[in-house]
Amino acid sequence: MKSGKTGGAARGGSIQSLDRAFSILEEIARHEHGLGLVELSRAVDLHTSTVHHLCKTLLSLGYLSQSESGKRYRIGRGVFALASSCADEIELARTARPFLAELSKSTGESAHFAVWAGNQVLILERAYSDSAFQMNERAGMLRPAHCTAIGKALLSGLEPAALDERLDEMTLTPHAPNTIVDKEQLRREIERIRADGVAYDDSEYNEEARCIAAPVRDFRNRVVGAIGFSGPVWRVSLSDLNKYSALTREKSRSLSLALGWRE
Amino acid sequence: MKSGKTGGAARGGSIQSLDRAFSILEEIARHEHGLGLVELSRAVDLHTSTVHHLCKTLLSLGYLSQSESGKRYRIGRGVFALASSCADEIELARTARPFLAELSKSTGESAHFAVWAGNQVLILERAYSDSAFQMNERAGMLRPAHCTAIGKALLSGLEPAALDERLDEMTLTPHAPNTIVDKEQLRREIERIRADGVAYDDSEYNEEARCIAAPVRDFRNRVVGAIGFSGPVWRVSLSDLNKYSALTREKSRSLSLALGWRE
DNA sequence: TTATTATTTCGACAATATGAAAACTAACAA
DNA sequence: TTGTTAGTTTTCATATTGTCGAAATAATAA
Numbered sequence: 001m002k003s004g005k006t007g008g009a010a011r012g013g014s015i016q017s018l019d020r021a022f023s024i025l026e027e028i029a030r031h032e033h034g035l036g037l038v039e040l041s042r043a044v045d046l047h048t049s050t051v052h053h054l055c056k057t058l059l060s061l062g063y064l065s066q067s068e069s070g071k072r073y074r075i076g077r078g079v080f081a082l083a084s085s086c087a088d089e090i091e092l093a094r095t096a097r098p099f100l101a102e103l104s105k106s107t108g109e110s111a112h113f114a115v116w117a118g119n120q121v122l123i124l125e126r127a128y129s130d131s132a133f134q135m136n137e138r139a140g141m142l143r144p145a146h147c148t149a150i151g152k153a154l155l156s157g158l159e160p161a162a163l164d165e166r167l168d169e170m171t172l173t174p175h176a177p178n179t180i181v182d183k184e185q186l187r188r189e190i191e192r193i194r195a196d197g198v199a200y201d202d203s204e205y206n207e208e209a210r211c212i213a214a215p216v217r218d219f220r221n222r223v224v225g226a227i228g229f230s231g232p233v234w235r236v237s238l239s240d241l242n243k244y245s246a247l248t249r250e251k252s253r254s255l256s257l258a259l260g261w262r263e
Numbered sequence: 264m265k266s267g268k269t270g271g272a273a274r275g276g277s278i279q280s281l282d283r284a285f286s287i288l289e290e291i292a293r294h295e296h297g298l299g300l301v302e303l304s305r306a307v308d309l310h311t312s313t314v315h316h317l318c319k320t321l322l323s324l325g326y327l328s329q330s331e332s333g334k335r336y337r338i339g340r341g342v343f344a345l346a347s348s349c350a351d352e353i354e355l356a357r358t359a360r361p362f363l364a365e366l367s368k369s370t371g372e373s374a375h376f377a378v379w380a381g382n383q384v385l386i387l388e389r390a391y392s393d394s395a396f397q398m399n400e401r402a403g404m405l406r407p408a409h410c411t412a413i414g415k416a417l418l419s420g421l422e423p424a425a426l427d428e429r430l431d432e433m434t435l436t437p438h439a440p441n442t443i444v445d446k447e448q449l450r451r452e453i454e455r456i457r458a459d460g461v462a463y464d465d466s467e468y469n470e471e472a473r474c475i476a477a478p479v480r481d482f483r484n485r486v487v488g489a490i491g492f493s494g495p496v497w498r499v500s501l502s503d504l505n506k507y508s509a510l511t512r513e514k515s516r517s518l519s520l521a522l523g524w525r526e
Numbered sequence: 527t528t529a530t531t532a533t534t535t536c537g538a539c540a541a542t543a544t545g546a547a548a549a550c551t552a553a554c555a556a
Numbered sequence: 557t558t559g560t561t562a563g564t565t566t567t568c569a570t571a572t573t574g575t576c577g578a579a580a581t582a583a584t585a586a
Contacts, residue, residue, distance in 0.1 A: 117344060
């Protein structure tokens with residue numbers, strides 16, 4: 001087609017090649033053992049040639065690496081170097097670590113500390129339990145907010161105006177039988193959490209998991225994260241959730257205090 | 264309009280906008296407290312308008328964030344999420360941590376564990392000493408290879424062919440009075456390190472610092488990193504360097520064993 | 527207020543990223 | 557061996573896209 005009125009880069013707001021490059025990085029990050037060029041192109045829905053150019057650039061910049069044997073792409077050390085300047089996040093994770101360890105020890109399940117990353121929830125730090133079955137969640141993973149305990153705990157910490165904005169931007173995709181897909185219902189649930197101090201997830205994200213979480217505040221009295229734990233439904237019953245709510249509330253309180261929160 | 268033979272993206276091999284976007288990210292990462300648009304444009308030598316478009320895109324993707332108060336750009340949590348899939352690096356850092364702590368404790372100086380990142384050296388993990396003056400080095404920082412102890416230790420672990428290649432690609436930029444700027448001299452020094460098992464840096468990178476480092480091997484008997492410590496010249500004398508060489512060698516050995524190295 | 531400095535938007539242009547196709551490799555059967 | 561298939565890399569013509577100048581807007585300072 002003719003150029004017509006296809007103006008500057010400000011069109012969709014985004015620079016295409018950047019958009020694409022990062023979707024490539026995200027796709028690769030999602031795969032434990034890396035990805036080959038063709039798999040990758042299929043996953044991000046771009047021609048191999050295009051993906052190849054982008055990857056070659058990322059490779060030369062050190063933000064991708066290639067497994068010596070095959071040609072599979074993996075995340076490069078450049079990303080690691082960049083990430084180390086997320087000083088606040090690293091500090092938060094470090095502070096949360098001992099509390100997560102306690103929570104995990106007391107419950108026998110794995111514990112998580114999460115923060116906002118856009119409209120999603122980023123798991124900043126996690127403590128592993130020593131049971132054989134572990135939730136498949138690692139630090140660095142992104143989760144939806146509306147159907148996870150940590151996500152709902154974070155939502156409960158938003159100012160009314162910010163909450164409205166968030167909810168408008170969010171799509172309540174169903175992930176498991178109990179996912180809340182109605183905004184009004186979610187709103188009521190958030191009210192409940194605000195009053196109760198604890199959020200639950202009873203098979204809302206993963207059919208086989210139940211979780212609890214509570215918001216964590218900093219010295220400015222603002223909710224900066226959420227702490228909680230999750231376990232398989234056959235180990236964590238609904239009454240367990242209730243039983244552990246006080247403990248979760250207490251850990252969130254201790255962590256908040258460690259972050260300078262008072263009263 | 265000399266479009267002439269200005270062909271595809273494969274020209275310089277690199278995609279310009281990606282190149283620029285990452286130089287922006289790197290520049291921001293370099294500044295503890297973020298950067299404003301104009302400072303940023305000056306630093307990367309691009310028009311504010313261009314930088315603005317790039318930053319807007321990075322912002323919307325979550326790889327940059329803006330300090331709530333001002334408009335300073337900082338690294339976003341997206342980078343953190345990506346970095347967490349550098350599983351190998353994280354595992355390496357975790358393994359090194361206790362040995363770094365011991366090294367730091369015994370010497371009273373800060374200790375580092377570093378790996379290759381392209382032709383530079385990436386500090387993967389560091390242990391702080393409790394002295395008032397600390398080297399200004401954090402995990403995630405990049406250092407040149409030819410004038411740092413960890414860098415030279417890593418160089419000493421390369422196969423002859425790989426070493427030749429590396430040296431060809433490297434420019435021996437002087438950083439301090441004793442920086443080795445002659446490739447033949449560097450080659451001899453690397454020979455020495457290979458025989459001795461320890462690399463020194465006597466004011467080669469920073470006039471005020473001395474360091475020692477030793478290569479670390481994994482189960483495949485390949486050098487995967489280097490461990491060492493550094494301190495200010497007024498605390499670490501040349502004879503201290505000698506005194507601590509055995510200790511450094513020993514720590515590198517223990518860490519190697521922890522990584523599965525045998526014999 | 528005005529002056530100054532920083533951020534954001536606009537729009538024309540051409541340099542640049544794109545994708546089709548073809549060349550090249552590697553792996554594997556027959 | 558040779559042929560077949562799947563994956564990777566290079567080439568190249570083209571229009572799309574990023575770029576930059578300039579001007580508008582916003583924020584600070586004097």
